[in-house]
Amino acid sequence: MKLSKQHSMYESDHTLFIKSLKEKNPHIDEGQQKGRALLWDRPPVSLDEQQRQLESAIRQQAYVYQNKV
Numbered sequence: 001m002k003l004s005k006q007h008s009m010y011e012s013d014h015t016l017f018i019k020s021l022k023e024k025n026p027h028i029d030e031g032q033q034k035g036r037a038l039l040w041d042r043p044p045v046s047l048d049e050q051q052r053q054l055e056s057a058i059r060q061q062a063y064v065y066q067n068k069v
Helices: 013-024 028-039 047-056
Strands: none
Touching (some): 013 028
């Protein structure tokens, strides 16, 4: 769907806010990348380490809140 020229220049309030925020704080992108790396980007795990983790995992019962009788 092609928009008219009038609508193609439209920018929402949210877009304008983000643009102004990034102009005021140019280092904000770097902080976002560091935060992402801290929480999501993980170093690769070797196959031996993956196997060790699988073997050392403890099997959990189907319903954890039920006591074994």
